[in-house]
Amino acid sequence: QVQLVESGGGLVQAGGSLRLSCAASGRTFSRYAMGWFRQAPGKEREFVVAVSWSGGTYYADSVKGRFTISRDNAKNTVYLQMNSLKPEDTAVYYCAASNRDMAYYSRSWEYNYWGQGTQVTVSS
Secondary structure (H helix, E strand, O other), X not given: OOOEEEEOOEEEEOOOOEEEEEEEOOOOXXXXXXXXXXXXXXXXXXXXXXXXXXXXXXXXXXOOOOEEEEEEOOOOEEEEEEOOOOHHHOEEEEEEEEOOOOOOOOOHHHOOEEOOOEEEEEEO
16 A cells, blocks of 8 residues: 655746655555646646656646656655646646556556645636
């Protein structure tokens, strides 16, 4: 079992930055693919970014060049650095983990562990 706890959300003005953190329990964190998804009110959950256990990264087109995912296996933590934030980035951001063989990192059903979410609000 893996427990995921997100932090770092908040209110920021457009153009600003936030860094989200996702702390994971367990001793095999380094073998997990980690992803961030988000869900805005009235919309479906959507893929944001992922990092494989080997360090490969995958980004949604909407965040390329603005968001950066990184992982610190020594701290069992994955980070999401979000720069140049836009009002349309407003959503609840969820951290996800998978110890499965991943076919597509953007598919939410590929992940078997989820955090509780953290709210990000970008004001215009």
